[in-house]
Amino acid sequence: xxxxxxxxxxxxxxxxxxxxxxxxxxxxxxxxxxxxxxxxxxxxxxxxxxxxxxxxxxxxxxxxxxxxxxxxxxxxxxxxxxxxxxxxxxxxxxxxxxxxxxxxxxxxxxxxxxxxxxxxxxxxxxxxxxxxxxxxxxxxxxxxxxxxxxxxxxxxxxxxxxxxxxxxxxxxxxxxxxxxxxxxxxxxxxxxxxxxxxxxxxxxxxxxxxxxxxxxxxxxxxxxxxxxxxxxxxxxxxxxxxxxxxxxxxxxxxxxxxxxxxxxxxxxxxxxxxxxxxxxxxxxxxxxxxxxxxxxxxxxxxxxxxxxxxxxxxxxxxxxxxxxxxxxxxxxxxxxxxxxxxxxxxxxxxxxxxxxxxxxxx
Amino acid sequence: xxxxxxxxxxxxxxxxxxxxxxxxxxxxxxxxxxxxxxxxxxxxxxxxxxxxxxxxxxxxxxxxxxxxxxxxxxxxxxxxxxxxxxxxxxxxxxxxxxxxxxxxxxxxxxxxxxxxxxxxxxxxxxxxxxxxxxxxxxxxxxxxxxxxxxxxxxxxxxxxxxxxxxxxxxxxxxxxxxxxxxxxxxxxxxxxxxxxxxxxxxxxxxxxxxxxxxxxxxxxxxxxxxxxxxxxxxxxxxxxxxxxxxxxxxxxxxxxxxxxxxxxxxxxxxxxxxxxxxxxxxxxxxxxxxxxxxxxxxxxxxxxxxxxxxxxxxxxxxxxxxxxxxxxxxxxxxxxxxxxxxxxxxxxxxxxxxxxxxxxxx
DNA sequence: ATTAGCACTCATTGTTTCTGAGTGCTAATA
DNA sequence: TATTAGCACTCAGAAACAATGAGTGCTAAT
Numbered sequence: 168x169x170x171x172x173x174x175x176x177x178x179x180x181x182x183x184x185x186x187x188x189x190x191x192x193x194x195x196x197x198x199x200x201x202x203x204x205x206x207x208x209x210x211x212x213x214x215x216x217x218x219x220x221x222x223x224x225x226x227x228x229x230x231x232x233x234x235x236x237x238x239x240x241x242x243x244x245x246x247x248x249x250x251x252x253x254x255x256x257x258x259x260x261x262x263x264x265x266x267x268x269x270x271x272x273x274x275x276x277x278x279x280x281x282x283x284x285x286x287x288x289x290x291x292x293x294x295x296x297x298x299x300x301x302x303x304x305x306x307x308x309x310x311x312x313x314x315x316x317x318x319x320x321x322x323x324x325x326x327x328x329x330x331x332x333x334x335x336x337x338x339x340x341x342x343x344x345x346x347x348x349x350x351x352x353x354x355x356x357x358x359x360x361x362x363x364x365x366x367x368x369x370x371x372x373x374x375x376x377x378x379x380x381x382x383x384x385x386x387x388x389x390x391x392x393x394x395x396x397x398x399x400x401x402x403x404x405x406x407x408x409x410x411x412x413x414x415x416x417x418x419x420x421x422x423x424x425x426x427x428x429x430x431x432x433x434x435x436x437x438x439x440x441x442x443x444x445x446x447x448x449x450x451x452x453x454x455x456x457x458x459x460x461x462x463x464x465x466x467x468x469x470x471x472x473x474x475x476x477x478x479x480x481x482x483x484x485x486x487x488x489x490x491x492x493x494x495x496x497x498x499x500x501x502x503x504x505x506x507x508x509x510x511x512x513x514x515x516x517x518x519x520x521x522x523x524x525x526x527x528x529x
Numbered sequence: 530x531x532x533x534x535x536x537x538x539x540x541x542x543x544x545x546x547x548x549x550x551x552x553x554x555x556x557x558x559x560x561x562x563x564x565x566x567x568x569x570x571x572x573x574x575x576x577x578x579x580x581x582x583x584x585x586x587x588x589x590x591x592x593x594x595x596x597x598x599x600x601x602x603x604x605x606x607x608x609x610x611x612x613x614x615x616x617x618x619x620x621x622x623x624x625x626x627x628x629x630x631x632x633x634x635x636x637x638x639x640x641x642x643x644x645x646x647x648x649x650x651x652x653x654x655x656x657x658x659x660x661x662x663x664x665x666x667x668x669x670x671x672x673x674x675x676x677x678x679x680x681x682x683x684x685x686x687x688x689x690x691x692x693x694x695x696x697x698x699x700x701x702x703x704x705x706x707x708x709x710x711x712x713x714x715x716x717x718x719x720x721x722x723x724x725x726x727x728x729x730x731x732x733x734x735x736x737x738x739x740x741x742x743x744x745x746x747x748x749x750x751x752x753x754x755x756x757x758x759x760x761x762x763x764x765x766x767x768x769x770x771x772x773x774x775x776x777x778x779x780x781x782x783x784x785x786x787x788x789x790x791x792x793x794x795x796x797x798x799x800x801x802x803x804x805x806x807x808x809x810x811x812x813x814x815x816x817x818x819x820x821x822x823x824x825x826x827x828x829x830x831x832x833x834x835x836x837x838x839x840x841x842x843x844x845x846x847x848x849x850x851x852x853x854x855x856x857x858x859x860x861x862x863x864x865x866x867x868x869x870x871x872x873x874x875x876x877x878x879x880x881x882x883x884x885x886x887x888x889x890x891x
Numbered sequence: 892a893t894t895a896g897c898a899c900t901c902a903t904t905g906t907t908t909c910t911g912a913g914t915g916c917t918a919a920t921a
Numbered sequence: 922t923a924t925t926a927g928c929a930c931t932c933a934g935a936a937a938c939a940a941t942g943a944g945t946g947c948t949a950a951t
Contacts, residue, residue, distance in 0.1 A: 198912085232914060233914085
């Protein structure tokens, strides 16, 4: 009787149950499996196997006279060993191409576009995080006179990210003084990361242009504001209300709780970045997630990099009853398209001369 | 019998019904009115009056054995003639002060802060629109060299709004050429509104610095991008999920429909700006609104100005069963606080020299 | 003109019954 | 020995029904 070993037939049945449940959100009975997937087994045999799978903890019976639904353990096995690749349709590939083709202007938008794309492809909710720019070198830090008493401070990072702010300064500072101090600042800061910058040095230098600490303080605090902005991870969400399409959230209380949580950037940040593994795709099922509000959800996270620099991570949130195969495939597809696209982009603008060099080398 | 004339007693009863319904979201019966508000009338009398009010179209009876609820006509009369001012609590005044005190850095954030504030005070959903900056004069338009082949273009408006973008240019253009062209551009543009600017003039001038059209085109398109950005009205929403607290939206279909609509910026823009009257506060009840999705909602809109310049409009969306008095009072309170605060702000920074000028004129 | 009294209405709530999808077990079958 | 047909059993959810009570409109008394 009850052979409590996980043979390939049990795996096939488990897979069938899970995929059926993912499709229909209703407990799956032996008859359904027997009819739908031709495993060449009668309902009775399947029933026996399902009883075994329940005893082993992979399936759950909501009540005696119902079919089975997967347990978290069941989903885990499915994700780790059973789920198959899911090829994207031509239409979906087109969507990816179109999204990348027209819209990317600067690097900081990439992660937003990618997450919007994935959200559209999968019809789940996405959370995207632009990482802290701590590690990126400053390309330029400049102060530009706008009018008497008003200057623009801007910071450009190596990865083209741009931060700036308008600052009020003493009206007696002349435009040429501003330009001088701008040189000093840029000299000290360009090419370094944030934490390698010494504000004292700048202050000391400033004295040479008849500027005391009080005069440049607004400028320095403007720069600090920019750096602060660059240091903070930014969180975007997309397709939030997609979640309401799933029967799991047809209860308004649940729905409200979910939407509420989505508004907490700190929680989202933690959710997506926690236990991050580089490169790969991570799946957290149900209570494997930190927050109680999504104990019936799964989160699938991927890190996106360009030239070995992480430009952000994207997480998909959906019910535990989620189309794992499709989501994972979509994330990979976007990742790949993004990579090839970026390479082209770099060749096209920065790399104009590089291309010529290459030609010359041939 | 049924005296079909709108005497003050009918008005008092109508008001009582409406305010009860606004509080409890349940049909109001004659007994409740007789007990709750001491009008010195028996339930029977109130019943008669209510029957009259129904015949006149101000009240509706959902079914024979239920109390009455207000009709749109009822709400309209209430808003136009019956609603009383609602003084804000000390706590609420404090909230307003706190919000304004710490957070305002630049003018473009004001409307965002104000709408967040109103959303918090009223616990409804707010939509805020920053108007098109078409009418505002340009204060400065500059191009700054960042590195070979890369320049920063920025536009500052008279009202301190700042727009900018990083642009790739021909690597052979020298930094001093950039500075020259920047002067030309600024000369032509500063002090004018968008539509008064002539790009041809700039192009003609540019030739003098050995720059042809092709060389400055990326710069001009960068500027165009900034202007475009300034021209577009921006829409922000706040407290969207507040709506889900009201029983009118306990149905997930309704809730979903509402959230869906909130995502359409164009609809929101139309909703808030349509039939805009300057200065005052406008109330649109139920089907008076353009969109079918909110036929059971009311929208209350106010325009916010600083020194006769409209800086944005804010709309509150709530169920028709909305606390009209409270919302209108809150909007006015924020408006007033904002005004006095801004005046102080201007005196503090921009206004320094203006004050001196005025003194000189005396 | 107002109000007490009363019969009437009907949404809501609770109770009971019915139905059917799905089960586990046993005995027959390949 | 593994599989399957057959059958009694379970139980959530739908459907049918009854009870409750808040609220009404009307009539007659104040």
